[in-house]
Amino acid sequence: MEKRELKAIIEALLCLSSEPISMEQMFKVIDEAEEKRIHEALNELISDYNDDNRGVSIIEVAGGYQIVTRPQYDRWIKKHFALSSKIKLSLPALETLAMIAYRQPITNPEISAIRGVDSTGVLKTLLEKRLIKIKGRKKVVGRPLIYRTSREFLIHFGLKNLSELPTLEEFEQIITSEDKKEEK
Secondary structure, X not given: OOHHHHXXXXXXXXXXXXXXXXXXXXXXXXXXXXXHHHHHHHHHHHHHHHHOOOOEEEEEEOOEEEEEEOHHHHHHHHHXXXXXXXXXXXXXXXXXXXXHHHHOOEEHHHHHHHHOOOOHXXXXXXXXXXXXXXXXXXXXXXXXXXXXXXXXXXXHHOOOOXXXXXXXXHHHHHHHHXXXXXXX
């Protein structure tokens, strides 16, 4: 199989998939080519997309690869679809999601103790939006559910893995600088 054809197959797979495609999935689908050649073709395709200054790029996200629109074109994409491309979350939902992301695995009683209010409704919303998932039950009295962030969380926030989350110190600096901008 020629490299040009291999790149076209990878591009077609990425275009049609709504989820990131892992290298293992590509290897299974394109079983006529060597894994090394598939990897080389993907890297060349990523480079092609970056060099051509296209409206889309190929990124590595949540353990796979996906074609995504470039952020600088969001305004026109939103206009075209006449709706927001992002999941809208309330401040309590964002607060709860941040707690789960930074302290996972964590239970509802632990979240509620930190927030000072019952978080059951917020957790239900985050589960419905598939940003969190239930990992199991904690082996304590009452056996509360344990929550973790999901693969969709990584996809939504464009993260390869949780280690790409800003540190709590960086997060505080971002919040502080945003607050100063609002004051002006």
